[in-house]
Amino acid sequence: MADDLANIFIPIEVQKKMSMGSSSSAHSCKISMLWNWYTIDSCFLAKSWHVTSRGMFAGTCIGIFFWVIAYCWFHRFIVEYDNSILDYKIKKYNLECQSCCGNDTNNCCDGDKIIDDKSSSSLSSNKEYKQNLVTDTTNNIKSPGSDLWTPLKNTFSHRWYLSWMNKEKEHIYPNPIEHIGRSGLYLIEWTVSYLIMLMWMYYNGYVIITMILGYFFGQLLFNYTPLTIMPKRDYTTPSC
Known part of the structure; x- marks a missing residue:
């Protein structure tokens, strides 16, 4: 009886707003700054990213997984782009150096200087020069930790x-x-790294585990790089 009376005296527009408010509160975004396992009604980055079903949440986790993998690929892409620029400029420098030297066999290019073979051979055969060089080098060597402030001062300069x-x-x-x-x-x-950080700050357990797995597989796929480069050697089995 009370509901009937309310429907009679309450205007239709107000009744629609009340029904819309109750329905929207039932499907509002669940956001927590503490660890949570929300699936349905979880939201990420914007209101439009509102998960309303388990299938949509599964698609969200799959998308985040490949998003983090793409981030790992992009980081490797930038590194290789820098290496490509360096390799191109080194090859160009070497070609310019060779064209500068020409057919003159007495001179050879070494970095940014042209070194004369005769002068270099005379210096290398001079024992006194070698001894002085070793002495100066030994005197300039400092034990680790003896001058901790020099690198810091050079950096701040x-x-x-x-x-x-x-x-x-x-x-x-x-x-x-x-x-x-x-x-x-x-x-x-x-920008992408900060968006990933914002996704992490939702503290959703499923999303965080997905991001960890994505970064792990991204490193496996795109970070297999050499630790160092050494000249090739011919290894033979030693005789007993």
Whole structure:
């Protein structure tokens, strides 16, 4: 009887709003800053990413898994892009060096200097020069930890920022277009990394486990790199 009276005296517009409010509260986003195992009604990054079924949540976990794998691929892509720029410029430098040397057999290119064979052979055969070099090198060697502040002071001096002005060494820098491209790639990587961090901060157990697995398989797929490069050697079985 009370419900009938309420339906009579309450306007229809108010009744619609009340019904919409009750239905929306039943399917509102569940967000927690503590560890949780929410599946249905969990939301991520925006209201539009509202999980309303178990199938949608499974699709969310699969998408996050490949999203983290794609992040690992993109990081390796940036590293290889830098290596490709360096390799190209080194080859170009070597070609310019060879063309500079020409057919002159008395001179050879060594880095950013042209070294004369006769002078280098005379220096290498000079015993006094070798002894002085060894003595100076030994005197300049310091035990580990004897000068902890020097590297820190050199870093804070920001000489590395103006290293391109040093003409004593040959520095390889990207051209302006390459530098703009690298900056854009690092911007994308930085943005994606923070979005992944925001996904982690929902503290959803299923999502966190998915991200851990995605990063693990991403490293397996795209981070198989050599620890170092050594010249090839012919290994033979030693005789007893």
